[in-house]
Amino acid sequence: MATGGVTRWTGREIALLREALRMDGEEFAAKVGISHRQLKNWEGRGATISPRPSNQAALDTLHSTAPLAAQWRFAQMLTEHAAVGHDERTEELLRRDPRTVRHPVDGKVMALVEEGIYLSGAGNSSVWLNEFRIDVYPTTNLDYEGFVRATGHKPPQHWPTGGRCPSGLRDHPVVWVTWHDANAYAHWAGKALPTARQWEKAARGPKGRAYPWGEEPTAAKCNTAESGIGSTTPVARYQSGVSPYGVQDLCGNVWEWCSTPGTDGPDRYQLKGSAFSSPFERAAPALENAANSSMKDNDTGFRCISPT
Numbered sequence: 001m002a003t004g005g006v007t008r009w010t011g012r013e014i015a016l017l018r019e020a021l022r023m024d025g026e027e028f029a030a031k032v033g034i035s036h037r038q039l040k041n042w043e044g045r046g047a048t049i050s051p052r053p054s055n056q057a058a059l060d061t062l063h064s065t066a067p068l069a070a071q072w073r074f075a076q077m078l079t080e081h082a083a084v085g086h087d088e089r090t091e092e093l094l095r096r097d098p099r100t101v102r103h104p105v106d107g108k109v110m111a112l113v114e115e116g117i118y119l120s121g122a123g124n125s126s127v128w129l130n131e132f133r134i135d136v137y138p139t140t141n142l143d144y145e146g147f148v149r150a151t152g153h154k155p156p157q158h159w160p161t162g163g164r165c166p167s168g169l170r171d172h173p174v175v176w177v178t179w180h181d182a183n184a185y186a187h188w189a190g191k192a193l194p195t196a197r198q199w200e201k202a203a204r205g206p207k208g209r210a211y212p213w214g215e216e217p218t219a220a221k222c223n224t225a226e227s228g229i230g231s232t233t234p235v236a237r238y239q240s241g242v243s244p245y246g247v248q249d250l251c252g253n254v255w256e257w258c259s260t261p262g263t264d265g266p267d268r269y270q271l272k273g274s275a276f277s278s279p280f281e282r283a284a285p286a287l288e289n290a291a292n293s294s295m296k297d298n299d300t301g302f303r304c305i306s307p308t
Contacts, residue, residue, distance in 0.1 A: 009059045011042040011049045013078070015149060017059065019164065020074035021066055032058045044150020048104050097246055100136065103306070106143055106189045109136045110306065111246045118201040119208025122286050127197060134194060134202045135303040137235040137248050138173040138256060139185065141165035147185045158298070171234040173254045173301040179269045179293035182257040182302035191304035196260040196270040198305055203285035205244030210284060212243035212250050219280040222252030226280050251283040252276060254301035262290025275299035
């Protein structure tokens with residue numbers, strides 16, 4: 001008999017079971033005895049929703065009576081998802097760092113950036129910012145899939161037909177997203193895109209480090225063009241590049257959209273952090289960059305903030 005059963009169903013496991021059974025939403029909902037709208041709500045809320053006992057029993061039955069091949073697919077997807085969603089380092093961070101919490105909508109771990117002055121920009125001007133929380137890691141393809149499933153938002157162009165993120169890229173930052181896409185995700189999650197100053201403070205700390213890890217321009221601590229990788233990497237790969245607030249992957253990998261308008265023309269927004277496609281010299285958090293809000297590329301993503 002195939003393994004892969006669950007002791008408690010949440011929207012996250014339900015979405016995986018539907019995929020394993022290769023059913024569309026309406027067919028799956030009918031099998032469970034619920035409306036298609038209810039199913040979309042479950043899948044959209046992910047691990048934050050747990051159906052009532054009668055629905056849990058229906059899901060148990062649907063799983064146990066599924067064809068053996070579907071049960072094996074489900075077991076494999078559960079294993080893959082656990083590897084991405086429950087990274088041991090992330091769980092350790094939640095246990096040991098009282099500044100971190102898991103967001104109730106998208107499930108992302110967020111770090112606290114305390115209120116106060118920080119040294120901002122190339123001139124290290126003293127700037128006061130109120131307290132906020134910021135995602136420890138950029139928004140991944142798996143994170144973005146939850147948003148797409150909940151809202152029907154158009155998936156990125158590099159995803160295969162069907163609106164599911166590529167299994168090999170689940171823990172990579174989502175790319176091919178415009179500023180409007182990033183802002184829509186933030187709104188759905190009850191968050192916001194960071195201002196350029198919030199992003200910079202999360203990266204540099206209150207004392208204005210040149211880089212998240214310190215003053216040394218160490219290209220090996222992030223995924224920029226010098227790495228020779230030529231593509232995105234898992235968001236937890238460069239642990240030594242962590243900022244004073246415990247925020248990861250701020251330099252390199254992908255440019256990150258901010259909510260601050262650009263200063264070089266209308267309908268443009270600032271980007272921070274550089275990317276795998278750019279030289280390390282562009283990665284310093286104090287530097288400015290901007291792009292049109294409709295721009296999307298294979299090296300541009302985002303992360304979110306929320307008030308405390």
